[in-house]
Amino acid sequence: MKKLWLDIGNTRLKYWITQDHEIVEHGAEMHLQSPADLLLGLMQHFKKLNIQSVGVSSVLDLGSNQHIRQLLQRLKVPVICAQVHAQYAGLSCGYDQPHQLGIDRWLQVLAVAQDPSKNYCVISCGTALTIDLADGLQHLGGYILPNLYLQRDALIQNTKGIKIPDAAFDNLQPGRNTIDAVHHGILLGLVSSIEKVLATSPRELVLTGGDAALFAEYLQAYQPRVEPDLLLKGLQYFFSQHPDNKA
Template sequence: MKSLWLDIGNTRLKYWITEDEHTLEHGAELHLQSPADLLLGLVQHFKRLSIQNIGISSVQDKKSNDRILKILKRLNVPIIIAKVEAEYAGLGCGYDEPSQLGIDRWLQVLAVAQDPKANYCVISCGTALTIDLVQGQKHLGGYILPNLYLQRDSLIQNTKGIKIPDAAFEALTPGRNTLDAVHHGILLGLVSTIEKVLEHFPSTLVMTGGDAALFAQHLTAYHPIIESDLLLKGLQHFASHSLSNA
């Protein structure tokens, strides 16, 4: 069966075309706050591929999601939209109000929470750095922090007299100039936060997102596992459970 999987985030739209266990095509594009317009340009391509079903993870508001659905209905195939539940496929949500948990975080947790005896720390290094803790099949909640670039942008906007051009985040050593002091300091702060969490909650560290490899090289003592398509795995698991219980 040929499937289309969509991850519609705050800034990017990612899609995967899969058949059985194989990924046939993968794409990621900035949607400039209008994912529906981007999909308008892709829907004919999807139609030519003879898609048989669609799974969607979207952090957009209802108005945007309604427009997205209207476009995708042109493909005339079943559509599954992932949503956060208080309990789903044996996994309990740690939020007091499940609807407040981002669907991307929920699916990433759902992808790993298969062992009732294992603890996981799931970190997504995207627009924000999110940390979610899983004990067995119970989501315990987590943390949301500004990512490397948001913190740097905040310094640029709010610090008079200091110019901070773009540079690589790569080292944790003390900076010997302002540029390095800023970049090393921001990276050190986020790495230290992760270490503090793992100190209090020993667990298997699973990382995903564009900066996962960057953080992982500073967290080798915790044997991080990098999963580039963690959300896809969670979305597929969500869809599989939904279909089996339909």
């Protein structure tokens, strides 16, 4: 049985096709603020795959999500859109108003926080760097920081007379020129923030997102676990626990 999983973020649309719990196809494209148009272009391809069900994670507004759902109904299969709940599958949300928590963060915590005896720190190293904490099945809330590139862009825009071209975030040593000082300083700040959180409250560290491997290199003391498809795992778990799931 083939299933389609969609992750619609602020800038990119990702999809996975799974069969018998194995990923058989994966794609990711920038949607340029028009995810529905991008999805429309993919629909013919999805129709040919004999998809049996669809699971969706979307950070878009209500109107955009309704449009996405209408498009997916053309596949004539069950469509389940993940939502943040005050409590779901035993996991309690730490936000006072659960709907304000990003669905991507919720699914990533849901993917790992299934053992009441363990404490977790789940970090997504994507467009923003998000940190979520969970004690057993209780989500505690978290932190959102600008990622490496957002911080660099802010410096470029707000620092007169200093040109900061792209360069590698490759070490934490003091920079011996302005370009290295910027890149090493930004990386140091984010790594130090993570270390502060972990020092305050030791817990199992799970990293995901495009820069997860980079941060793992500097957080080896905490034995990080890198999970490239953590959101997919959370979406699959959400789907498996959903009362309307007939798969």
